[in-house]
Amino acid sequence: MAYLERIEGLVKDRAAWPKEDMSLVLLVLDGVGDVRHPDFGMQTPLERAETPNLDALALRSAMGRIMPVDYGITPGSGPAHLGLFGYDPREVEIGRGVLESLGLNMDLKFGDLAARCNFCTLEGGVITDRRAGRPATEESRKLCKLLQEKITGIEDVDVIIQPGMGHRFAVVFRGPGMEEGVCDTDPHENAEPLHEAVASHPGAEKAARIVDEFQSRALEVLKGREPMNAILVRGIAERPDIDSVTDRFGLNAGAIATYPMYRGLAKLVGMNVIETGTSIEDEFNTYRDTRKDYDYHFIHVKGTDEAGEDGDFDHKVNVIQSVDSRLGMILDQAPDVLAITGDHSTPCCMKLHSWHPVPLLLHSGRCDVSGGSRFTEHECTEKGTLGTFHAVHLISLMLANAALLDKYGA
Amino acid sequence: MAYLERIEGLVKDRAAWPKEDMSLVLLVLDGVGDVRHPDFGMQTPLERAETPNLDALALRSAMGRIMPVDYGITPGSGPAHLGLFGYDPREVEIGRGVLESLGLNMDLKFGDLAARCNFCTLEGGVITDRRAGRPATEESRKLCKLLQEKITGIEDVDVIIQPGMGHRFAVVFRGPGMEEGVCDTDPHENAEPLHEAVASHPGAEKAARIVDEFQSRALEVLKGREPMNAILVRGIAERPDIDSVTDRFGLNAGAIATYPMYRGLAKLVGMNVIETGTSIEDEFNTYRDTRKDYDYHFIHVKGTDEAGEDGDFDHKVNVIQSVDSRLGMILDQAPDVLAITGDHSTPCCMKLHSWHPVPLLLHSGRCDVSGGSRFTEHECTEKGTLGTFHAVHLISLMLANAALLDKYGA
Numbered sequence: 141m142a143y144l145e146r147i148e149g150l151v152k153d154r155a156a157w158p159k160e161d162m163s164l165v166l167l168v169l170d171g172v173g174d175v176r177h178p179d180f181g182m183q184t185p186l187e188r189a190e191t192p193n194l195d196a197l198a199l200r201s202a203m204g205r206i207m208p209v210d211y212g213i214t215p216g217s218g219p220a221h222l223g224l225f226g227y228d229p230r231e232v233e234i235g236r237g238v239l240e241s242l243g244l245n246m247d248l249k250f251g252d253l254a255a256r257c258n259f260c261t262l263e264g265g266v267i268t269d270r271r272a273g274r275p276a277t278e279e280s281r282k283l284c285k286l287l288q289e290k291i292t293g294i295e296d297v298d299v300i301i302q303p304g305m306g307h308r309f310a311v312v313f314r315g316p317g318m319e320e321g322v323c324d325t326d327p328h329e330n331a332e333p334l335h336e337a338v339a340s341h342p343g344a345e346k347a348a349r350i351v352d353e354f355q356s357r358a359l360e361v362l363k364g365r366e367p368m369n370a371i372l373v374r375g376i377a378e379r380p381d382i383d384s385v386t387d388r389f390g391l392n393a394g395a396i397a398t399y400p401m402y403r404g405l406a407k408l409v410g411m412n413v414i415e416t417g418t419s420i421e422d423e424f425n426t427y428r429d430t431r432k433d434y435d436y437h438f439i440h441v442k443g444t445d446e447a448g449e450d451g452d453f454d455h456k457v458n459v460i461q462s463v464d465s466r467l468g469m470i471l472d473q474a475p476d477v478l479a480i481t482g483d484h485s486t487p488c489c490m491k492l493h494s495w496h497p498v499p500l501l502l503h504s505g506r507c508d509v510s511g512g513s514r515f516t517e518h519e520c521t522e523k524g525t526l527g528t529f530h531a532v533h534l535i536s537l538m539l540a541n542a543a544l545l546d547k548y549g550a
Numbered sequence: 551m552a553y554l555e556r557i558e559g560l561v562k563d564r565a566a567w568p569k570e571d572m573s574l575v576l577l578v579l580d581g582v583g584d585v586r587h588p589d590f591g592m593q594t595p596l597e598r599a600e601t602p603n604l605d606a607l608a609l610r611s612a613m614g615r616i617m618p619v620d621y622g623i624t625p626g627s628g629p630a631h632l633g634l635f636g637y638d639p640r641e642v643e644i645g646r647g648v649l650e651s652l653g654l655n656m657d658l659k660f661g662d663l664a665a666r667c668n669f670c671t672l673e674g675g676v677i678t679d680r681r682a683g684r685p686a687t688e689e690s691r692k693l694c695k696l697l698q699e700k701i702t703g704i705e706d707v708d709v710i711i712q713p714g715m716g717h718r719f720a721v722v723f724r725g726p727g728m729e730e731g732v733c734d735t736d737p738h739e740n741a742e743p744l745h746e747a748v749a750s751h752p753g754a755e756k757a758a759r760i761v762d763e764f765q766s767r768a769l770e771v772l773k774g775r776e777p778m779n780a781i782l783v784r785g786i787a788e789r790p791d792i793d794s795v796t797d798r799f800g801l802n803a804g805a806i807a808t809y810p811m812y813r814g815l816a817k818l819v820g821m822n823v824i825e826t827g828t829s830i831e832d833e834f835n836t837y838r839d840t841r842k843d844y845d846y847h848f849i850h851v852k853g854t855d856e857a858g859e860d861g862d863f864d865h866k867v868n869v870i871q872s873v874d875s876r877l878g879m880i881l882d883q884a885p886d887v888l889a890i891t892g893d894h895s896t897p898c899c900m901k902l903h904s905w906h907p908v909p910l911l912l913h914s915g916r917c918d919v920s921g922g923s924r925f926t927e928h929e930c931t932e933k934g935t936l937g938t939f940h941a942v943h944l945i946s947l948m949l950a951n952a953a954l955l956d957k958y959g960a
């Protein structure tokens with residue numbers, strides 16, 4: 141059933157589009173979903189917030205709830221966004237190294253192998269501190285610079301190093317034949333020696349050799365620099381080889397996000413990352429300014445997730461109200477399809493991502509108006525004519541609402 | 551993606567559990583689901599019943615509806631329970647012989663082949679009564695005893711016989727190489743001769759030989775004992791080879807049930823069957839007494855199904871009220887996760903199991919409170935933030951609500 145599971149077979153040629161300046165907008169309020177909990181007055185932040193503009197839009201929209209990955213599954217940001225973009229997160233995996241390097245604003249090309257690394261302390265042949273005494277980011281940054289100066293390549297493979305926070309950094313290996321399938325050199329506990337990089341299949345033997353050589357050279361460079369005298373290489377993964385949204389859905393897509401990781405995720409699926417500022421207002425202005433340049437915009441608002449992770453209910457309410465008060469900036473541009481949802485829930489009572497389905501509002505001139513009067517978790521359930529469905533189907537609904545899909549069969 | 555369809559890859563190691571004395575409870579009111587029907591005042595038994603304790607719990611719980619197997623599929627007790635336990639009943643099959651022998655309280659080991667049998671009447675080489683004139687259970691019991699005395703084993707295979715009701719009994723064949731794949735010796739109509747046991751594949755040839763020999767010897771033993779002078783062997787099946795709930799979900803599980811079949815089903819998935827009495831009160835006391843011994847309890851209440859099968863609406867209401875009035879016995883033990891549902895519906899107007907989705911109430915400190923005020927079929931639909939979903943996903947939601955699942959992806 142690939143034909144229907146992947147709807148690309150039905151996407152109309154651009155020549156058959158109903159209009160030229162099509163604008164589909166996916167507005168992601170990261171982690172916006174929440175649950176009613178006695179600690180917070182049995183209301184969710186969306187219920188508590190005053191959202192006159194979302195309310196008015198809800199009256200004219202279809203609503204439902206999105207399950208990010210599957211029942212009971214709490215997604216990381218990678219799988220959660222892939223689903224919204226139309227890639228089944230149960231099929232496409234994004235390795236830790238890839239996500240880390242995207243989060244550090246590194247560019248990833250097909251065939252690249254990315255790893256996240258720790259500085260660590262090695263004494264008498266065993267690890268004594270997997271985090272090297274938690275160095276300041278500045279310390280780490282200096283040593284990354286030194287490593288990069290001394291190690292620019294191994295054999296025919298370029299080595300690209302990027303510092304992160306504290307003891308963490310990322311490495312991208314760029315060269316022919318760097319296949320995924322190399323185990324961590326990190327023993328994952330203290331009092332153990334560094335592991336060798338082992339290939340899990342013959343195709344990954346070159347990659348294992350390069351990673352081992354990288355680790356050996358790093359040890360030479362760091363010799364005597366206790367406590368940061370060694371490194372651990374972890375989560376070695378290649379950029380997933382997936383079609384772009386252009387190939388798959390015929391869309392010329394632009395991404396507006398303030399955090400590198402979300403820009404990176406958008407790049408993975410072939411979106412063009414658009415320069416923007418740091419505020420919601422900046423992001424919405426960027427949409428206005430580039431509305432005609434793209435068929436599809438992904439706009440990412442981070443504040444809701446941060447507030448949820450902090451358990452800061454009032455701040456989550458405030459971020460929602462900030463979005464609401466600026467919603468007109470998007471609506472003024474008359475997008476043909478506007479989907480407002482989250483990538484996952486981040487309930488304030490849990491201070492973590494969760495599995496709970498996320499509210500969805502879908503507005504277009506062809507939507508099945510649900511009859512709800514508020515964009516909340518519970519209206520999206522009780523009135524939600526879209527039901528509760530897997531995130532991967534959202535793109536199909538967006539394309540259908542834009543009249544970009546052909547009829548199936550005669 | 552077996553990884554997510556079967557969520558075992560995400561189950562946390564016990565060392566990473568948020569607490570030690572975890573208690574997940576699955577309370578199954580067998581056949582509790584019903585439908586609104588004019589013959590019964592257009593109310594379901596759950597709607598008619600006075601359930602102050604369930605109502606109060608509903609106000610603080612997530613609700614939804616469970617589809618036991620699939621749209622329009624009416625399950626037997628086996629598939630219905632497997633689903634609730636986290637085993638997809640569309641993939642795992644339990645043969646009739648296995649279910650019959652479990653229902654007769656027989657122990658089944660891996661590699662055992664179980665069959666259900668009839669006493670029947672053979673005249674002039676053909677079956678004249680497939681039920682041997684429906685003998686009293688006592689008559690049948692005597693002949694089973696005789697058969698067991700005369701036939702204790704065939705070749706290197708033990709033969710274990712257990713009488714059932716009326717003309718029915720069960721046989722377990724225990725020995726090496728007893729593979730599933732033997733057809734019934736029952737011609738399934740009168741005026742036909744007994745069939746030979748035929749192997750459907752070469753691996754089942756030994757089993758076919760043993761079954762044939764069992765039937766021949768039984769005929770010798772029963773010679774002259776008309777009308778019970780022959781037997782039919784049917785539903786020959788082996789114990790399904792499935793992981794235990796411990797292997798699959800990391801749970802140490804105990805089962806509390808008054809009927810052998812449900813205890814047997816629990817044993818199939820590696821639950822420990824706990825001794826209990828015959829009443830709901832006994833069962834709930836058993837939970838209290840063993841709360842600390844298990845991470846997960848399956849508690850089975852049979853009365854709702856019996857009332858449904860009898861079409862006895864008032865009795866079904868009474869059983870529901872009995873459970874409600876004792877619900878505090880469970881709540882007092884503060885289970886971390888409590889799921890209350892049925893294995894299937896047994897509508898009073900049908901007097902049979904049915905395919906109608908079953909109401910579900912899921913309570914935990916992390917649940918998405920649905921805002922319903924009653925645990926009924928219709929509140930579970932209209933307010934149900936969990937939606938209507940396949941039973942096999944219940945275990946994922948229970949584990950998620952107990953914080954026993956890792957995040958998926960970074």
